[in-house]
Amino acid sequence: MADKIPVLKERKNFVATRNACKVCSPLGGSIAYKGIKGCVPVIHGGQGCATYIRRYLISHYKEPVDIASSNFSEESTIFGGEANLSAAIQNVITQYKPEVVGVCTTCLAETIGDDIGQALRNYKAANADDKSIPEFVYSSTPSYQGSHMDGFHETVAAITKTFATKVELNEKVNIFPGFLSTEDLRMLKDILEDFEIDYIMIPDYSETLDNPVWDTYHRIPDGGTSVEDLKMMGGAKASIEFGPVLNRGNLAGRVKNKDLALTGAEYLEKEFGVKKFGINIPVGITQSDELFEILSDISGKDIPKKYTMERGRLIDAYADGHKYVFGKKAVVYGEEDLVIAMTSFLDEIGVEVILAASGGNSGILKNEIEKCAPVHGKTTEVLGDLDFEKINELCIDMKPDFIIGNSKGYYIARELNIPIIRVGFPIHDRIGGSRLKHIAYKGAQENFDKICNAMMEYKQENSEVGYKYI
Amino acid sequence: MSKYIKDRTPQIVTIGEDQHDLACEKKSVAGSVSQRACVFCGSRVVLYPIADALHIVHGPIGCAAYTWDIRGAMSSGPQLHRLSFSTDLREKDVVFGGEKKLYSALTELIEAYKPKAVFVYSTCIVGVIGDDVEAVARQLTKETGVEVIPVMSEGFKGTKKDGYKAACDALMTLVGTDDDYVAPKYSINILGDFNLAGELWILSEYYKKIGVEIIACLTGDGRIEQVRRCHKASLNVVQCSGSMMHVAKEMKDKYDIPFKKVSYFGIEDMSDALYEVAQHFNDPELMANARALVSEELAKLIPALQPYRQKLEGKKAAIYVGGAFKAISLVKALRLLGMQTVVVGSQTGNKDDYNLLSKICDKGTVIVDDSNPNELSDFVKQTGADLFIGGVKERPIAYKLGLGFCDHNHERKEALAGYVGMLNFAKEVYASCMSPVWKFIEK
Numbered sequence: 001m002a003d004k005i006p007v008l009k010e011r012k013n014f015v016a017t018r019n020a021c022k023v024c025s026p027l028g029g030s031i032a033y034k035g036i037k038g039c040v041p042v043i044h045g046g047q048g049c050a051t052y053i054r055r056y057l058i059s060h061y062k063e064p065v066d067i068a069s070s071n072f073s074e075e076s077t078i079f080g081g082e083a084n085l086s087a088a089i090q091n092v093i094t095q096y097k098p099e100v101v102g103v104c105t106t107c108l109a110e111t112i113g114d115d116i117g118q119a120l121r122n123y124k125a126a127n128a129d130d131k132s133i134p135e136f137v138y139s140s141t142p143s144y145q146g147s148h149m150d151g152f153h154e155t156v157a158a159i160t161k162t163f164a165t166k167v168e169l170n171e172k173v174n175i176f177p178g179f180l181s182t183e184d185l186r187m188l189k190d191i192l193e194d195f196e197i198d199y200i201m202i203p204d205y206s207e208t209l210d211n212p213v214w215d216t217y218h219r220i221p222d223g224g225t226s227v228e229d230l231k232m233m234g235g236a237k238a239s240i241e242f243g244p245v246l247n248r249g250n251l252a253g254r255v256k257n258k259d260l261a262l263t264g265a266e267y268l269e270k271e272f273g274v275k276k277f278g279i280n281i282p283v284g285i286t287q288s289d290e291l292f293e294i295l296s297d298i299s300g301k302d303i304p305k306k307y308t309m310e311r312g313r314l315i316d317a318y319a320d321g322h323k324y325v326f327g328k329k330a331v332v333y334g335e336e337d338l339v340i341a342m343t344s345f346l347d348e349i350g351v352e353v354i355l356a357a358s359g360g361n362s363g364i365l366k367n368e369i370e371k372c373a374p375v376h377g378k379t380t381e382v383l384g385d386l387d388f389e390k391i392n393e394l395c396i397d398m399k400p401d402f403i404i405g406n407s408k409g410y411y412i413a414r415e416l417n418i419p420i421i422r423v424g425f426p427i428h429d430r431i432g433g434s435r436l437k438h439i440a441y442k443g444a445q446e447n448f449d450k451i452c453n454a455m456m457e458y459k460q461e462n463s464e465v466g467y468k469y470i
Numbered sequence: 471m472s473k474y475i476k477d478r479t480p481q482i483v484t485i486g487e488d489q490h491d492l493a494c495e496k497k498s499v500a501g502s503v504s505q506r507a508c509v510f511c512g513s514r515v516v517l518y519p520i521a522d523a524l525h526i527v528h529g530p531i532g533c534a535a536y537t538w539d540i541r542g543a544m545s546s547g548p549q550l551h552r553l554s555f556s557t558d559l560r561e562k563d564v565v566f567g568g569e570k571k572l573y574s575a576l577t578e579l580i581e582a583y584k585p586k587a588v589f590v591y592s593t594c595i596v597g598v599i600g601d602d603v604e605a606v607a608r609q610l611t612k613e614t615g616v617e618v619i620p621v622m623s624e625g626f627k628g629t630k631k632d633g634y635k636a637a638c639d640a641l642m643t644l645v646g647t648d649d650d651y652v653a654p655k656y657s658i659n660i661l662g663d664f665n666l667a668g669e670l671w672i673l674s675e676y677y678k679k680i681g682v683e684i685i686a687c688l689t690g691d692g693r694i695e696q697v698r699r700c701h702k703a704s705l706n707v708v709q710c711s712g713s714m715m716h717v718a719k720e721m722k723d724k725y726d727i728p729f730k731k732v733s734y735f736g737i738e739d740m741s742d743a744l745y746e747v748a749q750h751f752n753d754p755e756l757m758a759n760a761r762a763l764v765s766e767e768l769a770k771l772i773p774a775l776q777p778y779r780q781k782l783e784g785k786k787a788a789i790y791v792g793g794a795f796k797a798i799s800l801v802k803a804l805r806l807l808g809m810q811t812v813v814v815g816s817q818t819g820n821k822d823d824y825n826l827l828s829k830i831c832d833k834g835t836v837i838v839d840d841s842n843p844n845e846l847s848d849f850v851k852q853t854g855a856d857l858f859i860g861g862v863k864e865r866p867i868a869y870k871l872g873l874g875f876c877d878h879n880h881e882r883k884e885a886l887a888g889y890v891g892m893l894n895f896a897k898e899v900y901a902s903c904m905s906p907v908w909k910f911i912e913k
Contacts, residue, residue, distance in 0.1 A: 005549045008582055014574035017531060017558035024532030046594050046625035047498050048508025052536035055507075055862055064866045066843055071500040072626040077598060082502045091475045091501030095844050107530045108594040108626060111564055143530035144561050144595070213911050214870050217847030389553065408538075 005411060011393055018389035019410070021333060022359030022381045024143035027053045028152030029104035030067050031179065036159065036204020036369040037224035038099030038134075040068060040092050044085055044116065045106025047071045060426040060433045061182075061209045066219070068092045072108055079107055082119040089123055093132060095324040096219045100227060103138035104155065110142035135227055137162040146250035147360050149335045152179050153247035153263060156202055160264035163230035166272060172232055173298055174239035174274065175201045176264050178246070178281060178337055179425065182210035182434040187442060191291075194306065195299040200229045200236065202264055234272040238298050240291075241265035242281045243337030248362035249384075280372055281337055282439045283447075284345030285314060285462060287372070291440070317445060321452040326350035328455060331398070333391055334424045336360040336384065338438070340368045342404060342423065343380065345444060347373035351451070353380045354398050361385040388412070402454055407433075419454035423447065474845055475502055481840055486833035492824045494839040497629060503842040505790070505863050506817045508625035511537075512633020515880060516713050517621065517640065519664050520692035521545035521751045524585035526555040527605060528572050529593030533625075534558070541880040542666045546691050550585055559595060573610065580614045586694035587617040589640060597624035617694075619643055630792075631712065631818050638716035641688060641697060645721065649697035654683040656751050659703045659727075661718055662710030663734070665690025666880065669887035673734060676888065680748055680759040688717060701725045702887055705750050707732055707743065712793040712818050723872050733795060734887035735895075736803030737768065767889040769862030775807065778896040781904055783808030788855040790838075790846055790864050791878055794819025798826055800859055800878065807896055812853035815841050843867055857903055874902030 027045050030053055033041040038265065043050040050069035050453045057065040070088040072081055091100055103116055117136045127133050139158035141151040145301050156176060177188055185206035190201045206222025233239075246263045268274040277298075282291040288311075291305050330351050334341050343353045353376055356369055367384040381394070392412045395403065404421040407429045413420035427433025437443040456470045472860060474482065484839035498504035510527075515535050517525065527534035534556030536633040545551065552614050559568050576588060588610075589884050591601050621640045623633050632730055658677065663670050670690040677684055685703045686696035706729035708718045718729035730750065732743035741764045749758040789797050794816035801811045811831055815838035816823070836849045847867050850858060858868035861879030868875040876898050878886060886895045 002545055003547055003549050005552050006583060010582065012578075012582075014575070014578050014582075015571060016526065016579055017534070017555075017556045019538060019554050020531050020535040020556060022531060023535045024530060027532070042501065046508045046510075047504060047506055047629075048511050048625045049532065050503070050842075051505065051507040051863070052511070052532065056536055056797075058862055058866055062866055062869070064843055066503050066868060067497075068501045068503050071498050071504070072594070073497060074627055076628050087499070088501030091477075091499060094475055095473075095501070095503070095842075106594070107532075107559075107564070108598060111595055111598045142561075143532045143557050144564050147531075211870070213872060215912055216846070216851060217867070219844055284492065413538075431622060 004275040004415070007392065007396065007415070011397070019387050020359060021357065021386055021391065022147035023056065024148060025141035025146060025151030025154070026104040026143065027056065027136045028148035028150065028179070029139050029141040029155040031057070031205060031209070032152050032159065032203045033102030033104070034065070034101050034208045035201070035205040035224055036102065036230070037226040038220055039102050039224060040066065040096045040220060041102045041104060042068045042070060042085070042088050042092060043104050043106060044070045044081060044109045044114065045072055046108060046346055049106050056426065059428045062431070062434070063209055063211060065209070077108065077112060080112065081114045082122070083117070085119050086123050093134065093299070094327035096132045097132065098220060100135045100137060102155070103136070104141045104151065105139070106141070107143040110140065113290055129193045146233050146247070149179060149337070149360055150247050150250035154250065154261060156264045157247065157261050157267060159202060159230065160233060160267055163227060164233040164268060164272065167232055167235035169237065170232055170235040172198045172200050172236040174233050174236045174265065174268060176239065176241040177201065178242045180281070181334060181436045181438060182206045184439045184443065187437065187440055191295065191307070191440060195295045195301055197295065197299050200233055201225055202230070203232070226260050233268055234274065236274050238277060239265035239268050240277045240279070240294060241280060242270045244278065244280060244340065244368050245336040245360065245362045245364060248364060249336065249360040280344060281341035283341035284348050284444045285311065285441070286348055287341060287344055288440045288444065307441060310445070314441045314445050314448070317448055321448060322350055324341045324452045324455045328353065328401040329354045329396055329399070331355040331357065331391065331400040331403045333357040333403070333409060336362055336365050338424050340365065340372060343369050343377070344372035345447065346404070347375045347377060349448060354400055355381045355383070355391070355394055357383050357386045357391050357394070359386060402451070419458055421447065421450050421454060438462050473848070475499055478502060478845070481838060482845065483828065483837045484830055485828055485835045485837065492828070492837055492839055494819055494821060494824055495631070496840070498840055500731070504840055504845070505842060506630050506840060508630065509627050509633040509636065510591060510623040510625045511715070512630035513591060513621045513623035513637040513640070514633070515541065516634055516637035517689060518551055519543035519545070519689045520694065520697070522548040522586040522693050524550055524555060524579055524583055524588045525591070526557065526576065526579065526588065527591045527593060528557045528568065528601070529559055529595050531556055531558045532563070533591070533593045541664065542883050543664045543690060543880070544668050550583060555579060562802030564595060564599055567599060567601060568596065569606050572601065572603065573606050576618065577614070580610070580616050586615060587619060587644065589619050589621050591621045591623050593623070593840045594625040596729050597627065597860050617644065618643065629818070634713040634886055635716050638720070641717055642720055644694065644697045645717070646698070646701040646725065648695065651699035651702050653685060653702035653704070656681055656753070656756065657683045657685045658704045658705045658707050658747060659685055659700045660687040660690070660704050661708040661729070662714035663687055663690045663887070664880070667883055667885040668746050669734070669885045669891065672885060672888040672890060676744060677747065680744060681756050682751070688714060701727065703727060705730065705747065707747060709733060710793055711795050712820070731795070733799040735799035735891065737771065737798065737803055737806060737889070737892055739799045740888055740892070754813060771787065771889045771893060774893055775896050778900045779808045781901060782868045785809050785856040785903055786854055787857040787859060788813035788850045788853070790815045790841060790858070792817050792859045792861070794827060796878070798823065801827065801830055803892060803895060807899065810858070811835060813846070813849040814837070815839060847871060859900060872908050872913055874899065876902060
């Protein structure tokens, strides 16, 4: 009989990271680029960076995810990677005929000090007569700075800065949803459409990373926000941005540049005076209500009946199920903005979050959780820059009733024989990760049902009687 | 073939149509969206199954995060290899150097986890900032008494194949360090099996039945002490030759241990693997045992395969896997199911492998080296393939276009080696090809 995965008896903090609760920056950047129409991401670094990231994303999205690499060699590492980047762009154009090429850097490219902006200008100048030259955008996403979330938001900011220009005021609303599931993005678009809001979503990978079947291979999947739309962002009447953390984890451990880049919505407000509405990711009733109120204000329309009904049914379900979850202890882990939003939701249904953990390291997690979880937030143990082995050890000591987060926590739940509620990213051990709902009333409904059912199943499975009614 | 990258065309051949020899063993073209990973990946996959070693990735977090518990490589005992350790370098480490962090990280981990040895994987950044990983490793070995072995796997230093070499170099520092071990009379090492889904256990049963002991498997269900004494074996049996040939050759040079290239996939290759080992020891009893085992297994297997073959007869398959030697076995195994291979390629095949492939495949078969999603999806459409055999990155190409799929890569959870593996393979191919869901996809 094989041993179990070793768990230490002694509790101490390690210099090393043991089972990271985060992935690296260019992964987040690549996802953001997938949300632009006709865009092919290029990772400027070693071949492995692009391939590992593709593999990780494919296992979650179950979709082809084409990301090119500039494929550094020893020579490019010594003499600079510009020639490789140009070759990569040229071959991406040949193969994909993209409208946009989005370049993410890596730890390698950043450390040798490649100037991507200059390289792209050189490429454009050298190919000035070529009409097939796509638009370029690039973001600085070294793996040693922050996590995949910082790469995501840095890239969203880079997209905004690259394309937004001073345009005439228009009736559009910019929406910065952060890193949600493709199903979430589709739900959000439905909501915006039901309010008759003309929106620009940055990024919108709801189709590009979740396609129907194809008769022939689509080199670039359909969907995404077009460059024409992105250029209108500066004239929009408002921006809505989800999440208080965004790219704030990016500052941790910085040596060189200690200024934090503005987020997309912050930049548009500062440069073009587009009013910014910042809210948490709308998970649960309280946070979703905020979204619906803002949308109602911006559109001047009442909340459509469809949503008041959804909200009503959700409250009805809360009443039906409240006893199954009340007083249960939960551990929440994952990206900081999702952890904040999930903790608020759990707090409003009577679950006590005993540990809110993230691999992110913004330093504001504790404060945000206290703000959005009025019942238990003050006593919740909140820890950033954490890894899964630390979370595992804390779970062993704290004895939660369930854990909630991405599929990488499965091994913890398995050893403790407690349920894991899979939310967020990645979901590598189940089908349908991209169809998970988190936001708005429907997302809360799905997760409330899942948590109640997990508690009921646990009781049923561990009962001698084998109740048919629970 | 203008829709493909021009630089790639020498690496694509259609049998009977193209005259050129297939080009291979080249660096991937920038921007081609190669399915290959990097040097680090090559090292990591080879060493990962050594279960009582502590594996730490020295670099920023990505490389460790993407390879955490990634393979279906099983261990009968320790599971230390399933934890993912990293120095998780941050900007300050990159600026001021990561040696100190590596030193203190390892001091703590060795104390806490008491591994039998440590592998330290260098990543791109380590090569650039110039950390002296070898010096840190030497110092720690001296201080802790636990062998700390640097694996020089900086991603940019070549291809996945160079990573295999770096892993083999790391293994060779251990080979021969236990000289007291006395080997059984007929003993072999298995090189290049990674005990995916317990495949090694199937093979060791076979070898035991014919009267041969396995001293060490590099690296499936691997243990440090086995690596240390594996130079006592009489023969190295090499499966994944792309990754492990360096070790086989070095052990030939250093310890005069001969090696044989084998494959355990499909009936012919599996049986040959047993016969060749029996023949090597030149003992009629071993050969008789091997014959008995093969006939006994085939007597069960052939009738069991029939129902699958009946349904699969005439279907076409595309293969794109890591090493081309495995692809050769797969072509034969598919033929046994009545299926024809119409596309075959690999990430790291060599000239010999590809020459053999072009001999055993039919006219019109596309052979490709270091391919990408655009090419692969075109090839399967052109050739009308019904099934794709590959890994995680090929799976969505197959499903998106309505083809069946069989996972024959590191992550698989089904044992596909040996006779039972052939039956599992048939079942899996059948299950995917015969599913009624494909009728909803217009082709």
